[in-house]
Amino acid sequence: MLDKMKRLFAQVDMTEGKPWEKIVVFTIPMLIGNIAQQLYNTVDSIVVGKYVGDNALAAVGSANPMLNLLLVLFVGISMGVGIMVSQYFGSRDRENLSLTIGSSIMLTAISTVLLMIFGSMAIRPVLHLLNTPDSIMDWCTSYLFILLMGIVGPAYYNILCGILRGLGDSLSALIYLLVATVLNIVLDVWFVAGFHMGVNGVALATVIAQLISAVLCFLKLCRMTDLFDMKMCYLKPHKENIMMVLRLGLPSGVTQAIFSLAMVVVQSLTNSFGEMVIAANVIIMRVDGFAMMPNFSFGTAMTTYSGQNVGAGKLDRVKMGAKQGTLIAVGTSAVITGIILLFGRYLMAIFTSTEELVILSANMMGILAVGYIAMAVTQSLSGVMRGAGDTVTPMWISMVTTVIIRVPLAYGIAFLTRTPELPHGRYECIFISLLCSWVLGAVITAFCYRLGGWKKKAIK
Secondary structure, eight states, X not given: OHHHHHHHTSOXXXXXXXXXXXXXXXXXXXXXXXXXXXXXXXXXXXXXXXXXXXXXXXXHHHHHHHHHHHTHHHHHHHHHHHHHHHHHHHTTOHHHHHXXXXXXXXXXXXXXXXXXXXXXXXXXXXXXXXXXXHHHHHHHHHHHHHHHHTTHHHHHHHHHHHXXXXXXXXXXXXXXXXXXXXXXXHHHHIIIIITOOHHHHHHHHHHHHHHHHHHHHHHHHHTOTTTSOOOHHHHSOOHHHHHHHHHHHHHHHHHHHHHHHHHHHHHHHHHTTOHHHHHHHHHHHHHHHHHHXXXXXXXXXXXXXXXXHHHTTOHHHHHHHHHHHHHHHHHHHHHHHHHHHHHHHHHHTTTOOOHHHHHHHHHHHHHHTTHHHHHHHHHHHHHHHHHTXXXXXXXXXXXXXXXXXIHHHHHHHHHHTOOSSOTTOOTTHHHHHHHHHHHHHHHHHHHHHHHTGGGGOOOO
């Protein structure tokens, strides 16, 4: 039994063995870790909703789309680094692997300082632009300011986790994140219920916990010198490696930026429906975060799988793994969809005791449920394309489904359903538009994967 557990959580070389087995073994620790990471925001919402009130819950939710938009740079760097690391690991290129890791660490340091300076200046103007209600404006501002001042934690955690996963190590990130999650929960309750710090306490707890997880990831990398070199000469910025990271990562960053920007724009529409709908949206997005975790986990696993096998020159193995991994992801999402449809109301009641809010949230969650199956296809096949070096195609797909489909559809439905009783239209428009974009995204992604342009994008 002990040997089986060691194999389950060992560093994974995905260029050998049964594709589905390697993908599942790699995904399990990462899925647990992603669920733990989602607990950061979820525990924040539960603690704030229970101890402070529904308006505070709405404030945390209104702030998150803007925070996600500010974090897209690190999402891009993480994706670019992960692709390069997986391909260099697959081809056993120690020199370029060392240069890539060192350059990414320095690039993150520079980016963090810039974001702290300019991001903090933009907080209140952007919140005003989004029609954030005055009743939650100050809470949103202070919450975002604290998170931005502590941005070094989540920034480095994302980058270093991308490196570890590219090397086939999904266990270390899991262990460190579990430690940080437990700490975050304890600090949340301590700061909010004990010291009555409100949303500021939630933000401070998150910053401290994520900083610790980043430090633990860095210490782990320093012990992996059998795979690469962590010397000062590699920690200096190297133009070629940084440019490659940006070339591969920026499309993924732009993809996340587009999604986050759409969330910000739709948040403005959501805000027009009042605090109750804002709070319901927060609850739905928290449950959505857990429901989407398997899809994100399989997508990341497929990126590493594809990258390692492309680096090793095994394209036939990539296609075999893409089929098997996608089928497993779809099956997993189908189970999650069933759970949401059966137990949605009980899930919503975790966040609030307000019956009207529970019913509202459960009804809206029912609209989204089937869309998670479609997202399983999108995330898995996009992961294959990204791992092969094609990060542009998923970017364009995201632009089409978000900019051309989701945002216009949300505002269009809202406009067409306006009545004297509902001057802003029906709030269901927010979730109907999201479901449509997910389904069409899956169809377009499957078509682009079948075209096979991704096969020509490997790092030279």
